[in-house]
Amino acid sequence: GQNIDQPTEMTATEGAIVQINCTYQTSGFNGLFWYQQHAGEAPTFLSYNVLDGLEEKGRFSSFLSRSKGYSYLLLKELQMKDSASYLCAVTDSNYQLIWGAGTKLIIKP
Amino acid sequence: IAGITQAPTSQILAAGRRMTLRCTQDMRHNAMYWYRQDLGLGLRLIHYSNTAGTTGKGEVPDGYSVSRANTDDFPLTLASAVPSQTSVYFCASSEGQERSKAFFGQGTRLTVV
Numbered sequence: 001g002q003n004i005d006q007p008t009e010m011t012a013t014e015g016a017i018v019q020i021n022c023t024y025q026t027s028g029f030n031g032l033f034w035y036q037q038h039a040g041e042a043p044t045f046l047s048y049n050v051l052d053g054l055e056e057k058g059r060f061s062s063f064l065s066r067s068k069g070y071s072y073l074l075l076k077e078l079q080m081k082d083s084a085s086y087l088c089a090v091t092d093s094n095y096q097l098i099w100g101a102g103t104k105l106i107i108k109p
Numbered sequence: 110i111a112g113i114t115q116a117p118t119s120q121i122l123a124a125g126r127r128m129t130l131r132c133t134q135d136m137r138h139n140a141m142y143w144y145r146q147d148l149g150l151g152l153r154l155i156h157y158s159n160t161a162g163t164t165g166k167g168e169v170p171d172g173y174s175v176s177r178a179n180t181d182d183f184p185l186t187l188a189s190a191v192p193s194q195t196s197v198y199f200c201a202s203s204e205g206q207e208r209s210k211a212f213f214g215q216g217t218r219l220t221v222v
Contacts, residue, residue, distance in 0.1 A: 008149075033210065042199060042213035043152075087151065091209045096167075097142075101151035 002026045004100035006088050011106045012078055020073045020086050020103045028093020034062050034073045035087040037102065043087055046073070075105075083107045112136065115200050115214035122190050122221050130185040130217050132200030138212070139205045141183040142167075143175060145196040146216075152199065158183055159205070190221045 004024045012018040024032070031050040035043035049055055049064035049071060061074040073086055088100040113134045122128050134141065143155040154167030158177040172194060174186045183202075187194055197218050201211040 030207075031209070042215050043211075044213070045210060048210060089152075095207050095209055096154070096157075097209055097211060099144075099152040101149060 002092060002098050004088055004090060004098055006086075006100045006103045008101070009104045009106065011108060012075075014078055014080060014107055014109050016078050017074065017076050018078060018105065020075070020088075020105065022071045022073070022088035022100060024069050024071070024088070024090045024098070024100075026090050026092045026098055029066060030091040030093065030095055032062075032064055032071050032091075033087075033089045033097070034060075034071075035089065037085045037087060039084070046086075078107050080107050080109070113200055113202055113212055113214035115198075115217050117217060118215065119218040120220070122187075122219060124190055124192060124221055126190050128187045128190055128219070130187075130198055130200075130219070132183045132185070132214060133181050134183075134200075134202045134212075135181065136202060136212065137180060138202035139180070140203045140209075141177065142201045142203075142211065143173070143183070143185045144199045144201065145169065145194075146199060147196050155185065155198075192221045195219060195221045 006022045034046040037043040047062040054063045059076045064071045085102040085104045087102045089097045116131045139160045142157045144152040156175040158164045161180045200214040203211045
């Protein structure tokens with residue numbers, strides 16, 4: 001079957017750096033997405049990786065290793081507003097999005 | 110309208126009743142999706158449509174039906190609601206099947222009692 005694993009919950013301190021990992025096993029691979037979802041709101045797009053390596057976008061970076069079936073989302077200079085769930089999703093060989101259950105990130109002052 | 114609009118935003122429904130969740134997008138996206146999101150389970154695909162006039166079943170289609178009469182609208186119908194359909198429902202769209210970056214509506218919180 002298809003599976004995406006990410007930690008259920010993480011806690012970090014304001015101003016610090018946090019890395020949220022995602023491992024996947026899917027039938028084919030056509031890209032990996034990270035979404036941010038604040039409580040009670042819709043998911044919003046953060047990043048997209050289709051080739052190996054690091055994609056940087058401001059305070060957020062996303063890394064992909066296709067051979068290892070692994071990605072991480074790196075958040076720098078954490079702010080209280082970064083408290084949210086972070087969803088990892090993979091596009092499989094049929095271009096269907098397979099979603100992880102999400103990682104709830106708690107930021108403490 | 111800007112992006113994707115869902116209606117209603119929340120609803121309490123008696124078991125056995127029929128309910129249609131509405132979804133409209135103004136981005137001229139070809140593909141549209143309905144997901145349900147339950148605590149600890151993440152987003153699960155109910156039904157999808159790759160283009161107007163076509164629909165397909167997702168991971169959890171039982172008890173739900175959809176139609177795609179035009180590009181903009183993708184309603185989801187619960188024929189006879191059951192308590193296990195209590196969930197948050199998200200409609201999403203993308204440019205096309207192979208351009209799968211999804212844009213989401215604000216969600217519908219449905220409680221079946």
